[in-house]
Amino acid sequence: MQVPAPFEYERATSVDQAIGLLERLGSSARLVAGGHSLLPMMKLRLANFEYLIDINDLHGELGYIRVAADEVRIGAMTRHRELLESDALAQVFPIFRDAERVIADPVVRNRGTLGGSLCQADPSEDLSAVCTTLDASCVIRGSRGERVVTMEEFHVGPYETAVGDGEILTEIRIPIKPGKSGSAYAKVERRAGDWAVVSAGAAVWLDEQGQISDARVGLAAVGPNTTGIPEISASLRGRAPDESLYELAGAIAARSCDPVTDTRGSADYKRHLADELTRRTLRGAVERASAVERARS
Amino acid sequence: MTTVSEKKLTEFEDNDQKPVGFGRMLRKEDARLLRGRGRFVDDVQLPGMLHLAILRSPFAHAKIVSIDTSAAEASPGVKAVVTGETLKGLGLAWMPTLSNDVQAVLATDKVRFQGQEVAFVVAEDRYQARDALELIDVEYEVLDPVIDVRKALEPDAPLIRDDLDGKTNNHVFDWETGDAEETDRVFAEADVIVKEDIVYPRVHPAPMETCGSVADFDPVEGRLRLWSTTQAPHAHRTLYAIVAGLPEHKIQVIAPDIGGGFGNKVPIYPGYVHSIVGSIVTGKPVKWMEDRSENLISTGFARDYIMRAEIAATREGKILAIRTNVLADHGAFNGTAAPVKYPAGFFGVFTGSYDLMAAHCKMTAVYTNKAPGGVAYACSFRITEAVYLVERIVDCLADELEMDPAELRLKNFIQPDQFPYTTKTGWVYDSGNYEPTMRLAMDMAGYEELRKEQALKRAKGELMGIGIAFFTEAVGAGPRKNMDILGLGMNDGCELRVHPTGKAVVRLSVKTQGQGHETTFAQIIAEELGIPPDDIDVIHGDTDNTPFGLGTYGSRSTPVSGAAAALVARKVRDKAQLIASAMLEVSVADLDWVKGAFQVKGDPGRSVTIQEIAFKAHGAGDLPEGMEGALEAQICYNPSNLTYPHGAYICVVDIDPGTAEVKVRRFIAVDDCGTRINPMIIEGQVHGGLTDGVGMALMEMIAFDEDGNCLGASLMDYLIPTSLEVPDWETGFTVTPSPHHPIGAKGVGESATVGSPPAIVNAVVDALKPFGVRHADMPLTPSRVWDAMRGQATPPI
C-alpha cells in the first residue's frame, strides 16, 4: 500500500464555501474531485498538500450536461461515466463518447470528473484534447465573481492552469455553431486504459454546399499541453472535404506538434500518429457530418 | 501412448462435478478466496504489532557518505531506525543469495541499484513509519553506474562489486554447454546458416500481492514466527537458520494465502530479514508490506538475456545444429534462483523439440547497477528464454528457406520412438509425441485456411500474421544427484493421515500461490484411495505442520510433490490392504482394489471400504501381527528425472498498417502435460500463462534510463495486459504420460508463459513480412512495430 503524507480533509458544502476555504488556506490546499489524478500523485508523494477540500458533495450543483440550441454547458463535477452515457451530448458532439470509451477504465470513469481532467492539465489528458477540439471555454469562479477563458488561456503549461488560488472551475461551455457538424476522436494506447501515446480529436462544420465552414483539430500527448492547430482550420475552411485535404491536415499536424521520445514511443512515431490520427478523425468527423446531412434531407 | 483431444469453448459447463479422483471440479480454495475470506500476510494482525518501512536508494550507484537518523528517531510513533552500520555490528549486513553470492541486507558502503535498501524504520503505524523515512538524511556521493550490459566488461567500466575480495571487474560467470567443436564442424558443412540477435528484455513478475512479512520473535522462548509471502517456506526456514544463526527448530515460517508468486516470492528479500531484526530489536511483532513501486523496482526480475542465435540446416530444411552466445544481465547481486550446478537454469534445452546433430551455448553473466534477481516469472529456470530463442530462430530459418514454419517444424521433430531422447546438451527428454500435438493445433486453427486468408489480405495491403511456437519444457526439479539449492536437495516430503472416519489430511511441502494445490492434491489422493476430494484436507505453507521440501516454482509441484502424494497414498493403501485381508480373512493376494474398497477376488459381494478399514485401523480388536495402529504414511520423493511437457501454440494477429497497433485475434494452445488431474485447473493455468505471454510480447519491460533510474516503477509505466488485450483462448490437449512419474503427470504451470511469447512475436514478424522484416524484439509496442515496418527495428536495450 502506497501511503500519502499527512493532510487535513474537509468536505465542501457549496461552491462558495469551497472558495472560502481555498481563500483562507491558500496554496497549501487543494480541491479533490474524482481524486484519480490527485490521489495517485499524493500516494507516490509526488505531491503533498496540507489540506484537501473534497468537492464531491457538490456534484448536485456542478454535475450536469445542458444541451441548448447554441451551446452545451457541462458542470465541472460531471463524471466521465455521465459524459459517456449522455445521449444528448453524443448527438451534438459524438467526440465525447468516442473519447470516453478509451479513457481509463470503468472504475476511474465512475469517479473522475471533467473539471479534474482539465485542471490536472496533463498533456495526455483526453478530455482536454476534446475541449480544445470543440473550442470550449472554461468558467472560473472566485470570491470576486466569474471569468470565462478559452482553452488556450486555460492551460498555462503542463500541469498548470489559469485557475488561481481561491478559484474553482465550475463549468465548460461549448458553442454549437450553425451548419451540420461532426466530430470524432481516436487514440493509440499501448494497452486499454493506458494514457495516450497520441490521440487526436477533430470537429468539422459543413455549409449548405457541403464545404467546410470550419474545422478544428486537437491533439494530446504531443506537446506541453493539448494542442489545437489553427493552421489546420485555416487551410480547411471553404474547401470541399476529400482525402487530399485530410492528408494536408495530417501533414500540418505532424509538423506543428512537439512530441518527445519516452517509453510510450519515439518522437518520430508520435509525429506519424499525429498525422495518421488527424486524417482518421477528420475523415470520421466529415462522415458523421454528412450522415447528419443525409438524415436531414 | 498419446491420446488426442480438442477442447471446445464449452469449458465451463462441466466444471462442477465431484469426481473421486481426476476430472473437472471447482477449486476447493475458491469459496474462501472469492468471498474475501482468504488470509494473506497483510491480513495478519498481532497484538502490539508495529510497522516497518524501508528507505531505498534514489541512485543506481553511489557511495554512502553519512546517514543521519536523529530526526527520524524523534518522529512520532517511531520505535527504531536501523541502518547498515547497526546490522554490521550484528554481523547481519550481508546475506547469501540463492546463487552463492552475497547481497546487502542494508547497504553499508555503497548502493548498487536504484531502490536498494538503505535503512528501515519501525513505528506504531504504517503512516508514521513511512513519514519518518522522509526525515532520514543520507549523504551520497554519486558514482558512474553500469547500465548498458554490453559495456559491463569494458576495462574502464565502474566496478560494482568492490565488496568482493579481489574482484576487479563486473564478471559473474561464464558457462558453456554442448560441444563447441562438433557444432562448428556441422556449421561449416551446412548449406544454410541463419543468424539473428535476439533480446529477451527484463520483465517483472508483478504478482497482485506484493511481498511482505510479519515477524514475531519471542525473546523468552527464543522462538521466531514469520508469516511471509514465500513460495518455499521450508527452504526459507533453513536459510534463516543459517543466516541469522537461529536454531532451525525455533523458527516457524508460515506462508498463508499467497496472492500470486510467479517466481517473485522465491528469493529471501532484505525486507523479510528487516522485519525479523525489527522484531528482535523492539520485542514486538513487526509487519513489513512493500508497496507496488518497491515491488517493481527492487524484487526479482526475470529474463534480461541478449542472445546471438545461429541455426544451421540443409537446403531441404533439415535442421542440423544450433549455437548461441548469451550475455546475461544479473543485476547488482547474483540472486538467481536455480539449482546450484545450473547457473543459467535449464537454458540448455534451447535445442527445442528438434533432432539435432550438434548444439553449443556459451554464456557470460555480468553485474550491472540494476535490481538483482534473474530467475522469476513463470520461467521454469530460464526455459522461457531458451524456448524463445529456438522458436524465433527456427522461424528465421523458415523465412530464409521460404518454407512454411509449420512444415519446417514437423520435418525436424524428435520422433516418438526416439524417447527417452538425449539432447546434444545432455537433457534426457522422458516422453513426447510431437506431431499429433502440432497437427491438432493446426486443425483447430484451420491453418491452411488462415494462410489463404493471409494471402488475400496481403494482396490488399492488410497486415495479418500467423505465428507458431512448439515447445518442450524441462520441469520438476529435481533429482538430488545433480540438483540442489544452496546444498538443499530438491526433494519433497509428503505426509498422509486417514482419520478413523475415513476423512484424510495430507501435508505438503509445496505452497500454492494460486495454482490450486488444495484441489489438485486432494484429487491425487482421491484417485489413489477412493476418498472424495472434499473429504481430504490439504495442509501446506506452515513449516511446523508440514514435511520438508523445496517449494513451488519451476512447475515442480505436480512432478515432485504430486508424485510424493501419489506414492504416500499407495503406502497407505498397501497398509489398508493388509488390514482388509485380516478383516475379510483372505490372503492379501486374493484382494482386488476397486477404487475406494478392497474386494475378494471372484466374490465382489465381500469387500471393505477404505473408510471401514480406516476405522478398523484406529478401532478395537487386534490388527495383523506386528502392525501398529492408525492409517498413515510419510514419504520423501526423489524424482529420477525431470518431466518434459510439450505444446503447440498458434497465434493470429492483425496489425493496423497506419498505427502499427497489434491485435491478437486468435490464440490456439494445445498442451501436453501428460496425465491431466483437473482439466479446469490446467486450463486456468494455461489461460493465465497465455495472458502473461501477451504482456511480455507486446508491452512489458523494465526499462532504465542511462542513470539507472527504473522507468517501470508503477503499473502506469510497467504495463500488464488486461482482458481487453487477449482473445478468447482456444485450448486443446494431447496426453503423453511421463513414464517415470507415478501418475504420468508433467508440470503445466509455466507452459503457456514459456510457449506464448514466441508464438506472438512470430505472428507479428509474419505479418510484417511484406516489409522484409525477419526479426523484431519484444516488447512489440506500436512504436516499435512501426520502427520495424520502416526497416528500423532496434533492440529494446
Ligand SMILES: Cc1cc2nc3c(=O)[nH]c(=O)nc-3n(C[C@H](O)[C@H](O)[C@H](O)COP(=O)(O)OP(=O)(O)OC[C@H]3O[C@@H](n4cnc5c(N)ncnc54)[C@H](O)[C@@H]3O)c2cc1C
Ligand atoms: C488508472 C488510470 C488511468 C487513467 N487513464 C486516463 C486516460 O486514458 N485518459 C485521460 O484523459 N485520463 C486518464 N486518467 C485520469 C482520469 O481521467 C482522472 O479522473 C482525471 O484526470 C482527473 O479527474 P478527477 O476528477 O479524478 O480529478 P482529481 O484527481 O480530483 O483532481 C485533479 C486536479 O484537478 C484539481 N481540480 C479538480 N476539480 C477542480 C475544479 N473543479 N476546480 C479547480 N481544480 C480542480 C485538483 O485540485 C487536482 O489538482 C486515468 C486515471 C487513472 C487512475
